[in-house]
Amino acid sequence: MKPTMKPKFKETIPVFCWGNEIQIGEEDGLAGIIPDPSGSITLLVQSMNGKNTVDELVQIVQKDFPEIPREDIFTSIQALDNEGYIEDASIEPTSLKEYDLERYKANINFFSLFTSLEESKYEIQEKINNCKISLLGVGGLGSQILYHLAALGFHNIRALDFDRLELSNFNRQLLYSEADVGQLKTEMALKRINQFNPNVNLSITNCKIGKPEEVYDHIKETEYVVCVADKPTLYIQNWVNEAIVKAGLPMVSGGVLNTRGRFYSMIPGETGCVQCHVDSKKVADDQFERQLKFMEGMDFQRNNAAISPNVAILAGAMVNELLKIVTGFPAPIALGKIMEVNFFTLQTKEISSWEKNSTCPVCHSARSFRDKVSLEASSLS
Ligand SMILES: [Zn+2]
Numbered sequence: 001m002k003p004t005m006k007p008k009f010k011e012t013i014p015v016f017c018w019g020n021e022i023q024i025g026e027e028d029g030l031a032g033i034i035p036d037p038s039g040s041i042t043l044l045v046q047s048m049n050g051k052n053t054v055d056e057l058v059q060i061v062q063k064d065f066p067e068i069p070r071e072d073i074f075t076s077i078q079a080l081d082n083e084g085y086i087e088d089a090s091i092e093p094t095s096l097k098e099y100d101l102e103r104y105k106a107n108i109n110f111f112s113l114f115t116s117l118e119e120s121k122y123e124i125q126e127k128i129n130n131c132k133i134s135l136l137g138v139g140g141l142g143s144q145i146l147y148h149l150a151a152l153g154f155h156n157i158r159a160l161d162f163d164r165l166e167l168s169n170f171n172r173q174l175l176y177s178e179a180d181v182g183q184l185k186t187e188m189a190l191k192r193i194n195q196f197n198p199n200v201n202l203s204i205t206n207c208k209i210g211k212p213e214e215v216y217d218h219i220k221e222t223e224y225v226v227c228v229a230d231k232p233t234l235y236i237q238n239w240v241n242e243a244i245v246k247a248g249l250p251m252v253s254g255g256v257l258n259t260r261g262r263f264y265s266m267i268p269g270e271t272g273c274v275q276c277h278v279d280s281k282k283v284a285d286d287q288f289e290r291q292l293k294f295m296e297g298m299d300f301q302r303n304n305a306a307i308s309p310n311v312a313i314l315a316g317a318m319v320n321e322l323l324k325i326v327t328g329f330p331a332p333i334a335l336g337k338i339m340e341v342n343f344f345t346l347q348t349k350e351i352s353s354w355e356k357n358s359t360c361p362v363c364h365s366a367r368s369f370r371d372k373v374s375l376e377a378s379s380l381s
């Protein structure tokens with residue numbers, strides 16, 4: 001611990017001094033109680049206001065309690081840090097201005113839950129502001145996801161869709177207005193996002209995906225992909241998979257069924273890809289390939305029963321997964337796994353998981369995303 005640090009309790013962690021004990025935090029199961037018969041910890045805690053350095057805190061406590069050694073005061077501060085209660089108020093943001101600190105205030109409070117005295121909560125917001133996201137599809141799920149991305153402060157987004165607005169979209173597509181029926185969704189998304197968060201640089205492509213190369217062209221200059229494109233139902237996942245693996249980009253993908261939502265995430269070179277999953281299903285289930293062929297024969301297209309609250313649940317789950325992949329806080333839950341949210345019970349369960357197949361025709365030679373990033377970083381230095 002550096003003596004110049006200015007420890008303070010995080011904005012999200014209230015502290016209650018009850019006389020001879022202190023309660024830290026208010027969430028059941030997370031709040032801590034510290035007995036304090038002498039009042040020395042109360043004095044320390046009340047002085048940790050972000051204005052006093054660690055050295056000054058030692059002086060303040062020792063003035064009233066000269067028998068307490070410096071090391072014990074350090075140990076107490078360290079214990080509060082180990083529990084995740086405190087941050088260093090002397091850490092300044094690198095690029096966030098006063099406006100950003102206000103606009104993303106609750107985001108930054110949330111991110112502070114994951115940082116210690118040594119780490120900057122601002123860096124997490126700055127990382128989000130700077131990273132580049134591809135969004136495939138701005139329909140039901142995609143338009144809600146786009147809202148979440150803009151609210152979180154993803155400032156660089158490329159969105160792709162081909163559809164025009166129809167009256168039947170408005171039971172769930174909250175981004176748009178009825179007056180815009182007949183207009184391209186991408187253009188209306190651009191108009192609305194510019195109003196909602198003018199800091200977002202949203203670039204749009206009007207394209208009906210017909211082959212992997214079109215996906216690759218859209219995503220190649222970005223860093224993370226969210227795929228909610230669902231047409232043509234039987235092919236889109238494979239085309240996107242091929243492009244994702246070629247570009248070496250992490251992806252979160254998902255879709256709404258009648259009563260459930262499903263999503264998965266993958267990192268080429270680390271987790272299995274969509275083809276690895278399909279191949280593992282073919283081995284495990286001898287009916288799978290027959291059903292797939294049958295659906296191809298009838299040109300299966302899924303009908304839509306997506307209502308707005310259900311779409312919101314899945315959109316939230318998917319953007320949370322992306323946030324976990326981008327920031328690492330906390331760890332992603334759907335890497336190489338299909339997770340299913342039951343819209344009636346809100347229970348979430350893993351319904352399928354698969355490993356990277358070393359003989360997979362699509363991803364066997366995929367370069368790991370992290371290797372790619374470190375390679376690019378080393379070529380710059
Ligand atoms: Zn694969």
